[in-house]
Amino acid sequence: MSSTVGVPRETNAGERRVALVPKVVERLCARGVRVVVESGAGLGALIPDASYAEAGAKIGDPWSADVVVKVTPPTAEEIGRLSSGATLIGFLAPLTSPETVTALRDAGVTAFAMESIPRISRAQSMDALSSQATVAGYRAALLAAEHSTRFFPMLTTAAGTVKPATVLVLGVGVAGLQALATAKRLGARTTGYDVRPEVADQVRSVGAQWLDLGIAAVGEGGYARELTEDERAEQQQRLEEAVTGFDAVITTALVPGRRAPTLVTAQAVEGMRPGSVVVDLAGESGGNCELTEPGEVAVRHDVTIVSPLNLPATMPEHASELYARNVLALLELMLDDAGTVAPDWTDEILATSCVTRTEGDG
Amino acid sequence: MSSTVGVPRETNAGERRVALVPKVVERLCARGVRVVVESGAGLGALIPDASYAEAGAKIGDPWSADVVVKVTPPTAEEIGRLSSGATLIGFLAPLTSPETVTALRDAGVTAFAMESIPRISRAQSMDALSSQATVAGYRAALLAAEHSTRFFPMLTTAAGTVKPATVLVLGVGVAGLQALATAKRLGARTTGYDVRPEVADQVRSVGAQWLDLGIAAVGEGGYARELTEDERAEQQQRLEEAVTGFDAVITTALVPGRRAPTLVTAQAVEGMRPGSVVVDLAGESGGNCELTEPGEVAVRHDVTIVSPLNLPATMPEHASELYARNVLALLELMLDDAGTVAPDWTDEILATSCVTRTEGDG
Structure with missing residues (x-):
């Protein structure tokens, strides 16, 4: 069965970005993926729920999705809402906040850190550090x-x-x-x-x-x-x-x-x-x-x-759009023809950006 | 004897401009004019007193000067500080605030409104409405x-x-x-x-x-x-x-x-x-x-x-600089060789921009 991708509303003070924008939701839906967006997730970027719905997303609880995509690292409370066996993609600050990675591992979550994507040419389209630095x-x-x-x-x-x-x-x-x-x-x-x-x-x-x-x-x-x-x-x-x-x-x-x-x-x-x-x-x-x-x-x-x-x-729509395209490129590397997330762990990009992995996974 | 030009600190809320900048002070001093700048007049534009002093101005009371130059219309209290027979130059809002002009007349002040400078080619260098609109x-x-x-x-x-x-x-x-x-x-x-x-x-x-x-x-x-x-x-x-x-x-x-x-x-x-x-x-x-x-x-x-x-x-230094050049061009039209303000009332620009004039003047 195809995977579900969940997009929560970011909760950090002053954070106006959102991990996916409607255009990218459309692309994922076309691949057979189901997308669930938390109500108000696009509010900071002035993207109304209706735009996500038009793009094919369901407005609902994003935390029970197979894959949760975020911009900023999850709080302890947010990690608590992730299911064991779920996948998380986002900036995770693995070098400066190793405790986040530890908590994700303890929760049985497979996590990909956008910061850890190797700077090789094949991964340029996933380079969120660069896209956000451009902004x-x-x-x-x-x-x-x-x-x-x-x-x-x-x-x-x-x-x-x-x-x-x-x-x-x-x-x-x-x-x-x-x-x-x-x-x-x-x-x-x-x-x-x-x-x-x-x-x-x-x-x-x-x-x-x-x-x-x-x-x-x-x-x-x-x-x-x-x-x-x-x-x-x-x-x-x-x-x-x-x-x-x-x-x-x-x-x-x-x-x-x-x-x-x-x-x-x-x-x-x-x-x-x-x-x-x-x-x-x-x-x-x-x-x-x-x-x-x-x-x-x-x-x-x-x-x-x-x-x-x-x-x-401070430029939330386009910052989110660029980030969402980076996430999309990473997701596309994991999706099979049925729209299911199935990472190939021999892929250098996935192996390197994965900071913690469910035991026995793959 | 040469005239004194006084530059008060603007008092309107949020006003960061100042009527003269050091470069223009230098030009006036070269013409023999004495310039007195109120301490802190350039503060909003981040122009320290020392820069005015270096340009040749005295830091002191600007209100007893022969000519007082302002950006925004004077308050009733400021009009009270002007000497009878003094000259005032600034935006005076003669159309929307006729009471300012009346108060200036009653105080025996000769006043030139920057808004009233005719839009003729000879007066382009004095067109403060345009220079501020550019900003x-x-x-x-x-x-x-x-x-x-x-x-x-x-x-x-x-x-x-x-x-x-x-x-x-x-x-x-x-x-x-x-x-x-x-x-x-x-x-x-x-x-x-x-x-x-x-x-x-x-x-x-x-x-x-x-x-x-x-x-x-x-x-x-x-x-x-x-x-x-x-x-x-x-x-x-x-x-x-x-x-x-x-x-x-x-x-x-x-x-x-x-x-x-x-x-x-x-x-x-x-x-x-x-x-x-x-x-x-x-x-x-x-x-x-x-x-x-x-x-x-x-x-x-x-x-x-x-x-x-x-x-x-919101761009106080250059807005002030452009405004100061407009004021300088107007002043230069009035200055004689000794650096004394002596308006020729047959000049169209001076006659038109003068909104009130000391009786018997000229």
Whole structure:
């Protein structure tokens, strides 16, 4: 018999995303899968129940489904509502919250963590970290424009010209590139910096200049390695000098499992022109700016420091749509012709992203 | 002896602009004018006192200056602080708040209203209505993007493509054109509509489509005439059909001295796709959208309706800079070689923008 996929309403404070959107529900239904959506699951994304129903979903209790799909990690109470033998798919934070994985194992749940999908080309369509980082980068550039006391584009008026804003992005992964592209679209002059010199070409490909501080730190898995003490001191000093010249600085530098590196010191902020902006996307990991207050907008030395948390939730429909497509791609890897979830455990993607598995399963 | 120009701190709630910025202070000082800036006048725009001092201003009491420059109309208390024989320059709302002009006359003040500067080419550099509308239009597009649950640009990801947002601007004056240009920069597909068909070329010049509803209301001298009842009903119906197809609608339609026309009915909002956005720039005059709550963000029929008030104040540094340049151009028309304000009352610009004048002056 075909499997049932359940979509609960997300319960985290401020979370407006939902794991599936109507378009993706339609695709699953076409594969023979039955979809049950909790009433109000799309509310935060302004997607009414009726849109899910039109797409073929039943509105009802999602927790008794064979496969439950979520965005954020389940609470202990939510884990309690999962049946033994059920499958859960979602961001599960396996590295930072191993207790969630333990609780899922104890509950007899087979769980796939979206974060653990290997970064191989066949799995690109399932890469939810990247899709959500794209949203975060776009929103970060909008936030920088919103909190700026200045125009981003050049302006020619009868009373004279306004120069375009200058925007520096520190840490050029998926989010950083999207921030650069968006700031450029808005008319700003953009510059990117990363400790991995090989991203310079990507930075240039979105119309930005590459800031060369003369320090390289290429690490494993596409992330940066940690810098030595001397390198760090030199980087800090050169960055401090560079940062002060920009109207807006967007930081996105993360080192997995560690506190985010400090890239913008209090002194650098003090050196910035009054009215400038720092948007710090690393607030959840302590921040890239020394003066960041996670989740807050602070004005220090006449500079506005914005530290948004969970930016993808601020653009809930498309963030959900991209996430849902990632989930769909993963589900499609598990579905047989009858619309039943039947994972092939020899598949590298499934084996790697599965963080806990029902005993005897497969 | 050269004149003194005073710059008070604006006191209206939410007002972050200031009438002069340091760059313009420098220009005035170079002309021999003495400038006195109230401590904290630039605070809202994140311009510290020190920047004014560096530009040559004295930090002190601005109210005893020969010429006081403001952004918003003075309160009764502020009028009381002006000396008899002083000059005041600012937005004075002479049409909607004639009592301000009366109080200024009674206080023996010569006052120039920035709104009353004639729209002739020689006065373009003084056109503060246009410069502030430019800011409002830019911010309106940013607000639409911020409140949208969707991306404005097209996005190509490994999991598929996201279509660009469609943005409709109703009322294409200075603000509307800037909103179109900004939404286009962000990657949206843009469309403009106005009852004056001659602005179609301007709409196309910023990369937008022209929405032709087949109703023209060309009045005399290039202004719009009022529509007949039948024309209005037809416009409403055709607009209602058109509006529902857009991800974001930005409205800017104002008729001087009247309530803003209703362009987006409750029914049109109900017909929009859930998650769409209306940004209504006419909130201060009652709104162009029937469901607008001035100053609020409301969600109705799963559509977000944003009605910002005083948008120029949300980008205070550049809004102030443009305004200050407008004021500077007006002041330069009055300054003699010694840096003394000595208006030539035969000048059309000065005669027209002066709303009350000290008896026997000139």
